[in-house]
Amino acid sequence: MGFFSNWKKRFHQSQQSALQRQSREGGSLESRQSGSTGGMSTNELLIRLQLIVGQNSKLPLMEYSTKIAALSHPLQLIIFSELDELIDLSYEHACDFLAVSASVLAEMEQDQYQRWLSDVKLLLAKGEDERAKERIANFVLYTQDADANVVKLSDITYTLEKLVYSLYNQELPIFASDDSNSITTFTNGCELFLPESISYFDDHDDNYRLYKALTFHLLGQLTCSSWQSLDTLKQGIEKYGDEYLSVFAKVESLRINCQIKSEFPGIWRDIELLHTKEDIKYPYDLFDGKENLSVDDTLALVGSLIGTDYQLPELVYQSGFIPSLMGEIRESQKIQRSPLILNPTQDVDDSLLDTTGDPETADRGYLRPVADSSTEHILSNSQPGLWQDSAPNGESINEHTTKHHEKGIYYYKEWDTSLKKYRKDWCRVKEIVEDISSDDIEIENLEALKHAEQRIRKTFDLLINDQKFIRNQSDGDEIDIDAWVSARSNKNKHADDFQNVYIRNNTSTRDVAIMFAVDMSGSTHGWKNTMIKQSTWLLCKTLARLGDQYAVYGFSGSGRSSCHIYPVKSFAESYDKSVKARIFSMKPHQYTRMGVAIRHLSMVLGKATAKTRILFVLTDGRPDDIDSYRGQYGIDDTRLALNEAKALSLKPFVLTFDKEGMDYLPYMLGSSHYQLITDISHLPIQISTIYKQLTT
Amino acid sequence: MTSENIIENSQYYIKDEPYYLPTANEVDIFNTALAENIPVLLKGPTGCGKTRFMEYMSWYNKRPLITVACHDDLTTADLVGRYLIQNDSTVWQDGPLTTAVRNGCICYLDEIVEARKDTTVVIHPLCDDRRMLPLEKLGQLLQAPPEFCLTMSYNPGYQSAVKDLKPSTRQRFISIDFSYPNEDLEAQIVHNEAGLEFPTCEHLVKLASMTRNLVGNGLEEGASTRLLVHTAKLIKRGFEPKMACRCAIADVLTDDPETVNLLHEMIETLF
Ligand SMILES: Nc1ncnc2c1ncn2[C@@H]1O[C@H](COP(=O)(O)OP(=O)(O)OP(=O)(O)O)[C@@H](O)[C@H]1O
Ligand SMILES: [Mg+2]
Numbered sequence: 001m002g003f004f005s006n007w008k009k010r011f012h013q014s015q016q017s018a019l020q021r022q023s024r025e026g027g028s029l030e031s032r033q034s035g036s037t038g039g040m041s042t043n044e045l046l047i048r049l050q051l052i053v054g055q056n057s058k059l060p061l062m063e064y065s066t067k068i069a070a071l072s073h074p075l076q077l078i079i080f081s082e083l084d085e086l087i088d089l090s091y092e093h094a095c096d097f098l099a100v101s102a103s104v105l106a107e108m109e110q111d112q113y114q115r116w117l118s119d120v121k122l123l124l125a126k127g128e129d130e131r132a133k134e135r136i137a138n139f140v141l142y143t144q145d146a147d148a149n150v151v152k153l154s155d156i157t158y159t160l161e162k163l164v165y166s167l168y169n170q171e172l173p174i175f176a177s178d179d180s181n182s183i184t185t186f187t188n189g190c191e192l193f194l195p196e197s198i199s200y201f202d203d204h205d206d207n208y209r210l211y212k213a214l215t216f217h218l219l220g221q222l223t224c225s226s227w228q229s230l231d232t233l234k235q236g237i238e239k240y241g242d243e244y245l246s247v248f249a250k251v252e253s254l255r256i257n258c259q260i261k262s263e264f265p266g267i268w269r270d271i272e273l274l275h276t277k278e279d280i281k282y283p284y285d286l287f288d289g290k291e292n293l294s295v296d297d298t299l300a301l302v303g304s305l306i307g308t309d310y311q312l313p314e315l316v317y318q319s320g321f322i323p324s325l326m327g328e329i330r331e332s333q334k335i336q337r338s339p340l341i342l343n344p345t346q347d348v349d350d351s352l353l354d355t356t357g358d359p360e361t362a363d364r365g366y367l368r369p370v371a372d373s374s375t376e377h378i379l380s381n382s383q384p385g386l387w388q389d390s391a392p393n394g395e396s397i398n399e400h401t402t403k404h405h406e407k408g409i410y411y412y413k414e415w416d417t418s419l420k421k422y423r424k425d426w427c428r429v430k431e432i433v434e435d436i437s438s439d440d441i442e443i444e445n446l447e448a449l450k451h452a453e454q455r456i457r458k459t460f461d462l463l464i465n466d467q468k469f470i471r472n473q474s475d476g477d478e479i480d481i482d483a484w485v486s487a488r489s490n491k492n493k494h495a496d497d498f499q500n501v502y503i504r505n506n507t508s509t510r511d512v513a514i515m516f517a518v519d520m521s522g523s524t525h526g527w528k529n530t531m532i533k534q535s536t537w538l539l540c541k542t543l544a545r546l547g548d549q550y551a552v553y554g555f556s557g558s559g560r561s562s563c564h565i566y567p568v569k570s571f572a573e574s575y576d577k578s579v580k581a582r583i584f585s586m587k588p589h590q591y592t593r594m595g596v597a598i599r600h601l602s603m604v605l606g607k608a609t610a611k612t613r614i615l616f617v618l619t620d621g622r623p624d625d626i627d628s629y630r631g632q633y634g635i636d637d638t639r640l641a642l643n644e645a646k647a648l649s650l651k652p653f654v655l656t657f658d659k660e661g662m663d664y665l666p667y668m669l670g671s672s673h674y675q676l677i678t679d680i681s682h683l684p685i686q687i688s689t690i691y692k693q694l695t696t
Numbered sequence: 697m698t699s700e701n702i703i704e705n706s707q708y709y710i711k712d713e714p715y716y717l718p719t720a721n722e723v724d725i726f727n728t729a730l731a732e733n734i735p736v737l738l739k740g741p742t743g744c745g746k747t748r749f750m751e752y753m754s755w756y757n758k759r760p761l762i763t764v765a766c767h768d769d770l771t772t773a774d775l776v777g778r779y780l781i782q783n784d785s786t787v788w789q790d791g792p793l794t795t796a797v798r799n800g801c802i803c804y805l806d807e808i809v810e811a812r813k814d815t816t817v818v819i820h821p822l823c824d825d826r827r828m829l830p831l832e833k834l835g836q837l838l839q840a841p842p843e844f845c846l847t848m849s850y851n852p853g854y855q856s857a858v859k860d861l862k863p864s865t866r867q868r869f870i871s872i873d874f875s876y877p878n879e880d881l882e883a884q885i886v887h888n889e890a891g892l893e894f895p896t897c898e899h900l901v902k903l904a905s906m907t908r909n910l911v912g913n914g915l916e917e918g919a920s921t922r923l924l925v926h927t928a929k930l931i932k933r934g935f936e937p938k939m940a941c942r943c944a945i946a947d948v949l950t951d952d953p954e955t956v957n958l959l960h961e962m963i964e965t966l967f
Binding site: 169 | 771772773779781784786899902906907909910913914916957958961962963964965966967
């Protein structure tokens with residue numbers, strides 16, 4: 001058994017990185033693995049499978065093993081890991097999975113594979129065993145939808161959400177609806193639900209148009225206050241049955257179209273295009289060109305149409321009107337009417353709102369909901385912690401009020417690139433001040449350091465000289481008497497000496513605060529760490545000359561709940577013995593969760609007042625932490641953290657030892673905000689020259 | 697030094713009425729401040745009509761307007777004046793602020809936060825009830841006439857701790873808040889400035905308000921009235937609206953491809 005548990009452990013580690021690697025490369029799963037080490041043999045596989053599914057299972061394990069043996073090692077590992085997970089959910093399904101796994105991995109693209117598996121797991125979690133079984137068997141369906149005409153909601157969620165936000169000035173997260181329902185497009189006032197993918201038309205653009213039309217219709221339900229009809233609607237349904245609802249939905253959509261037509265001609269053009277595609281005879285005259293339609297106009301029209309054989313067109317972009325949800329919308333609009341957070345910029349056509357006699361509902365104004373609790377239940381099955389949408393609004397309300405009472409503990413969001421959303425309060429940061437006795441610090445390489453120190457001083461002295469009075473200027477604060485006198489005495493020789501007789505005083509132009517964020521991950525172990533310590537020490541010693549504000553913080557940690565920041569020197573401290581002691585006690589710790597470190601240190605730096613504020617990150621590799629903070633995920637989160645820093649008008653700069661840094665640094669930072677250091681023994685001098693460039 | 701320094705200030709008069717559409721009670725406030733000799737601070741985002749307002753007020757009150765664009769190298773001497781050398785001797789040359797004080801003009805310091813902190817201090821004695829401008833190098837104290845008025849503008853949007861006004865400076869002023877005009881007025885302004893038909897102007901304003909909602913969400917600042925006027929002018933000249941919006945709004949607001957894309961989507965919904 002020792003073998004088994006050991007294997008499992010090893011396997012979990014390698015599986016992570018295998019998946020990461022795949023996500024970075026493209027192409028089919030199998031072809032990507034070429035060149036990797038050979039996989040496990042049939043026999044080995046057989047033993048392992050027997051260990052997992054049990055020796056006396058009636059499954060043709062030998063056959064499976066043979067198939068799996070043809071795959072490369074990382075893929076084999078993926079199969080085992082998934083099998084392991086599925087077996088916890090359902091033994092039966094795990095066996096089904098095993099049966100198809102080899103063919104699936106050989107045929108599917110990475111994203112298809114992931115979608116397939118996550119669908120299966122989702123169904124299992126919901127207890128829909130039959131459908132899960134079907135999904136597993138019908139994996140071929142997933143290989144086919146690479147069809148270029150399909151538009152997937154996940155690809156356009158970001159754009160649609162931002163678009164909605166820009167219009168509605170309120171976060172309305174968009175989710176894929178459950179396709180087992182007959183109605184796939186609906187809203188509850190806090191969220192929009194749209195079909196997971198649309199392949200209705202043979203043309204990609206048309207399908208995208210359909211998505212936009214659906215979205216604007218949902219938005220229309222909210223801005224045109226369709227919910228105000230709720231009471232009449234219920235009575236109607238009681239009297240006429242579901243036909244009433246269906247007629248209402250159609251007529252109300254026509255009314256929403258009137259609004260779209262006048263306010264969003266672009267969308268209206270798209271909709272008309274869909275009409276032609278669908279050969280719809282659009283009843284332009286239904287509302288008689290009346291302006292400022294209200295929900296009462298709809299109800300009146302419905303009243304006159306119900307029971308007649310008037311043919312209303314079937315609209316492709318028909319959104320769902322669900323009475324129970326309309327009740328929720330009504331509630332949400334009431335909550336949003338709290339005057340504290342009134343959004344004054346929202347403009348709503350009064351006439352559209354002023355429809356019911358109820359003075360409360362007639363009152364204008366669209367407001368933000370107090371809390372977005374509804375997003376939570378959708379996503380809460382994945383991880384603990386709240387999810388947060390990418391707008392800063394929610395953030396300011398929640399971020400600093402919750403659970404921040406522990407001292408020295410901070411919580412930060414993190415960007416999940418697969419979801420294109422921030423995970424709220426995801427990382428827990430702790431500042432750990434190490435107090436060390438300042439005696440007996442051994443400094444190696446003293447001679448070399450002395451030389452480096454002199455070089456640094458020289459570089460910095462040049463900076464200082466830059467700042468004194470500059471004589472012989474054509475313009476300045478004071479007359480340079482010396483220049484004037486000398487000009488007079490050479491009058492005949494250089495007439496234009498008289499041009500340059502001013503002194504310019506530059507003293508106060510130098511106003512710099514710099515934050516050195518030093519990677520203290522385990523990988524800096526050894527001479528890198530020594531070099532980092534020595535350079536930091538030299539810098540701290542010499543920087544005081546310039547009178548610039550500077551701070552040094554180390555960062556490391558393992559996992560999102562223990563991100564550690566090690567303050568070495570704060571802005572307020574001046575360089576002294578204990579700072580020196582802390583510098584020399586900097587030692588490699590665990591991993592590099594870079595995003596959260598940047599967020600925290602940006603916050604610290606953001607409090608400093610200076611004209612130029614530089615966030616200088618010294619690191620030895622790409623972002624990397626346990627709990628899959630790796631690859632694209634880590635890079636994207638770091639990129640956003642750096643962007644947030646830029647938004648605080650900080651200047652980020654990354655100095656890296658990582659030779660592969662050029663693969664991702666340009667993406668993370670944009671050009672000229674990073675540098676690669678190839679010979680680490682030049683570190684101290686290199687830092688000082690970069691410093692000079694950055695601050696002048 | 698006396699008569700030759702009194703400028704022929706007709707060049708500073710605004711002769712034709714500038715087009716300005718009041719958006720709130722800013723005209724009244726300004727006139728009152730003028731009458732009471734209180735300096736005025738105009739706050740607002742870029743391109744929302746601050747400069748235009750000053751031109752209008754200058755025309756309205758028939759007072760010359762002297763504008764100084766502040767930058768981070770603006771020294772006291774640039775404002776107050778300095779000695780120049782001419783024919784072997786030094787000659788004093790008034791700076792714009794001194795000129796404004798001597799001639800009773802309206803002096804408008806544009807983007808005051810950009811100026812160096814030590815520079816802004818020279819206006820302190822001028823902005824309280826002493827209303828004096830010390831000309832240290834001349835050894836003179838200049839008393840401002842009642843017609844003189846100091847105004848300055850700044851954009852609190854890009855505020856950073858560095859670029860903020862000192863309380864001692866702030867508290868000498870009354871402040872008029874310029875934010876974007878409401879949608880109808882703004883459409884009216886665009887219509888008037890560019891001569892474009894009204895409905896298209898309304899859509900431009902709608903687009904602008906959409907971009908303004910995205911501030912902090914990818915955009916540093918939303919589209920200003922000025923941008924709308926530019927766009928409207930392009931459209932008026934026969935450019936396709938979508939094209940005009942892309943050139944004059946989307947690409948102007950940001951370089952980030954993702955955000956540009958989003959702006960294009962917004963334009964698509966409206967045109
Ligand atoms: N209330 C208004 N009446 C008339 N025109 C206006 C008004 N508001 C804005 N504008 C238009 O906007 C343009 C830009 O305004 P202006 O130059 O005054 O901006 P500003 O606030 O001074 O911007 P900045 O801070 O960038 O200098 C003007 O040329 C004018 O066309
Ligand atoms: Mg201006």
